[in-house]
Amino acid sequence: MPTADPVDLVYPQLDTENSRWFFFSSASRPFGMVNLSPDTEIDGAWGSGYRYKTDTIKGFSHVHGWQISGLSVMPVFISEENKDAVFTDFHSKFSHETEKVSPGYHSVELERYGITAELTSTKRVGFHKYSFPGEGRSAILFNLNTILGPSANVDGKMEKTGDKTLSGSLEMEPTHRRPKPFKLYFKIALDVDIDSVRQDQETGNYLVYTDPGEKNVLMKAAISYTSLENAATNMDSELNHWDFEKTVADSKREWNDLLGRIKIEGGTETAQRRFYTDLWHALQGRRTISDVNGAYPDNTGENFRIGQLPLDEHGKPKFAHYNSDAFWGAQWTLNTLWGLVYPNIMKDFALSLLQYQKDGGLVPRGPSGGNYTYVMTGASSTPFMVSAIQKGILTEDLESVYQVLKKNHMIGGIMAKAGYEHDTSLGGGLKYYLEEGYVPYPIPDGDFGGHQDGASLTLEYAYQDWTLAQLAKKLGHQEDYDYFLARSKNYKNVFDASTGWMRPKDVDGQWREDYDPYQHEHGFIEANGAQATWFVPHDLEGLAELMGGTKKAIEKLNTQFQTADKLGFTSGSSHAQELHPEYSRIPINYGNQPSIQTAFIFNRLGSPDLTQYWSRKVTEKVFGGLSPSTGYNGDEDQGLMGSLAVLLKIGLFQMNGGTEENPSYQIGSPIFGSVEISLDQNYYPGKTFTIKTINKNKDNILVKSGILNGEKVEGSTISHSQITEGGELLLKMGRSE
Missing domain, CATH: 2.70.98.10 (Beta-galactosidase; Chain A, domain 5)
Known part of the structure; x- marks a missing residue:
């Protein structure tokens, strides 16, 4: 400790x-x-x-x-x-x-x-x-x-x-x-x-x-x-x-x-200090806007009003109301960390998002000033809400929750709006996604907001549709499940087999000419095509098949990591440098959200050793050390990068945002000798869950075997219920042979 x-x-x-x-x-x-x-x-x-x-x-x-x-x-x-x-x-x-x-x-x-x-x-x-x-x-x-x-x-x-x-x-x-x-x-x-x-x-x-x-x-x-x-x-x-x-x-x-909900042992003093700095960032940035008595500002309507949060039997607000940047990227960060260690916080934010819906009609993806901002794109709150439900954190009135989330995925919902598109619902290209199976680039209707990048929008919508399908399945909506599951396959419509990359396609179905997968944006949101190609967290096996099989997919991604390693895994040291020619062509970027899941793709494709190797490399180069000059490369979006760093360091990750039934956690490469997580017993039956490593040193970064509560771990994943029941995961570390 x-x-x-x-x-x-x-x-x-x-x-x-x-x-x-x-x-x-x-x-x-x-x-x-x-x-x-x-x-x-x-x-x-x-x-x-x-x-x-x-x-x-x-x-x-x-x-x-x-x-x-x-x-x-x-x-x-x-x-x-x-x-x-x-x-x-x-x-x-x-x-x-x-x-x-x-x-x-x-x-x-x-x-x-x-x-x-x-x-x-x-x-x-x-x-x-x-x-x-x-x-x-x-x-x-x-x-x-x-x-x-x-x-x-x-x-x-x-x-x-x-x-x-x-x-x-x-x-x-x-x-x-x-x-x-x-x-x-x-x-x-x-x-x-x-x-x-x-x-x-x-x-x-x-x-x-x-x-x-x-x-x-x-x-x-x-x-x-x-x-x-x-x-x-x-x-x-x-x-x-x-x-x-x-x-x-x-x-x-x-x-x-x-x-102190996470206690660590081992590692250098710098590593321990950086860990708690990362965790500290995961718990701030998104700000309370409700008063101690539950009064809050509601700006969602034509006229400003003062709202009142529901009170408990003691006259205290049941939850707080929040000002919050987008949940864009939260599926790989806040969903996992808050859902495991701080379920009370996750529930608070979920209820706050639902309060906005009660007032303004839509579940927001990033509210500010008591109102919608339409920051970023898609229905990024859906994975967050579904994850809270699948983990047993949000349990009340689930049918109503499903219906308001579903509204966001249809015409008239928030998915139809591009970034900061306040007055129209055309910039997100949802009508094309529903009719043609992809969002064109450029969107022919015109410029209505930010981030109208069709290839990325298609990928985001497909993943978010898959997460909503999981909730439909849970609640017995078979027809909806089939419908949204079919929509989740739309990612295939922007994969160009001739180049092996996701590629923008215009409204006539023609691939973008003179396509360069390393050109930043131009069809991709805060990313290039090489980075965004892997944004298929819900169907990596299907993506690998498009690439010619699992072996070819692994080789492709490994090559991207080898190149990114030479560039430090980030597009420079600040968010502003992503557009700079010297930095923008990096094939994997851990300085922004769109490709921060990539190290754990190897796990899903049957090569956990590469997940452990590359996630450790990223941890050391991007999230190690203490300096005013670096840390998150200028893009710590209110807990997202801090949470990612924590998850990499404790060696737990959720590829699809914890949105399937009894969500699974992928095992990475913990950097500490012991990680003890205090489980909130208002939500989970266990008291603590501990991850311990043996034979760990700077060279032994690969997991050779795992034992969970005395039983051998098969594969490289454990379930949410296994963790929340409490106990100990013992990982024997070694080096590549």
Whole structure:
């Protein structure tokens, strides 16, 4: 076991040179509504937030979420020289040498002012501790009207409501992805008297002067997306004291509980630290938007309304409501990790997705601002929901769940919409998929959104149809099962036998001319044809047959891995480099979601040794080490890459997203001597499941044999029920002969 608590091993600065608005987190709780941290860049969803190489802090903002931002504050000293300029000239240098960062806590020294700022939070309340040692008037600048990450904060207003309290609101302007404005309400409380409040007429922002004699100031900032009253309720319910250190300790304890659900032994200190950093990322990014009393913002209709989540017998919300990036790629990441280790989290998100459906008519694939964004493509929530059902996590009203998921797969459903296609349902090309068996490229109807790449859309729809077919089968809908199973074979319609690759096809059925399988996009979503060809997780045997047999398929994929190995398995070190000619032609890319399942394809084709060999190589090159300059190559989509790294390191993976009856887990190559998973006994009968390796060293990375609870493991898979009943999997490791 680690010598330190898991929370103390987390390295929050991982990959922060490539950070974007929702990536970095410090003073935050798991999935917190508030995720308070310093911002060194504030303009744009990409290249913003906490950027390690930028040495200037431009404020401490409370919301870093998918397409949402808000409530930026900055402690300052006011003198005669800066009293008027401070509203536009307030940034301060800082140094990483005096900075302290850990889950739930952040401390920096603002060199311009000599102020030490410490941050922590509850789920919905930011808690600040400022030390003002210098001369001058201490004050706090509230930048309520400013560009902040993905959008501008506008119409910011604040008023003094008591000797030590303030209230206000601001609006986040719509973005290309979030089509409606989104309002944030806040309640502020200080532990010292407020001397005065001054609003700047030019910027509209506010300067709050504290008592001149006070050198240490505590400030609480509670938020709500529904009302000022609920912001106050959130503060009263979650932070009814002024003990800053207690809040830090409580946050550490909450993180430690979740991170400690997986205990590891062995490996280097760096490997252990990176593991818990990966796990930490799997438990953040997607943000709570409901209040402590269950009120939540519903923007799905023509007019904004305040919704109310169902309450339990104690008057508490049965689940939380969330702001979330897409579940695109979650079938190989969150489905497995959350479903096994955090089933309560998986259920919460499933119920939240269903609440959106109750309000707006469709199960979303990535909601923001209480509304649909149509981020990415397809019906990516279907595998997530089906996996939760097949694992016994979501058990209520399954027939209704099936019907609303089915709606998404038909004309009028979310599958018909391309990325960010808010007003039409033509860009996803679903009518062609249903009539011709594939989505053409280009789609002749026109450009209506993003990612209108027909070959990839065909592959995604076919896989998602297969997962829905499994639920139809479970519920006894034989006709639907046959229908969606037949649709799941549509992937064959974009496989070109003459080249051996998936290939875009136009509306007349003609293959794309001068086809280059290594050209990025142009028919494929955030991928090239070589990477996307393997996106058939539900029928790899059928894909191999198209390629001329299992042996040829294995040889083909192995060659791709050998080439990708020389390039480090990623398209450069940031998401932005995928289009760069130097990086885009890589045949397997573990820097983005479309081909992250490929190492485990060998397992399904009867060569588990190649799965173990290549998954270990990927783990070492892509997900090993601790540095601000790399880590996830700039594309850690709210837990997806963190979860993938965890699964590779514990040696468990689910090719089809855990969507079949009694889902199976493929065995990889664990990097630790022991991995103990605490099973949630509210969902599973077992107490713990432990994976132990013997004869493990840097050369012995192949699994020579496995014993599960005293019985020999046949093949390279074990079932969900075998794991959740608890016990021990013993893996004897060796090297290739």
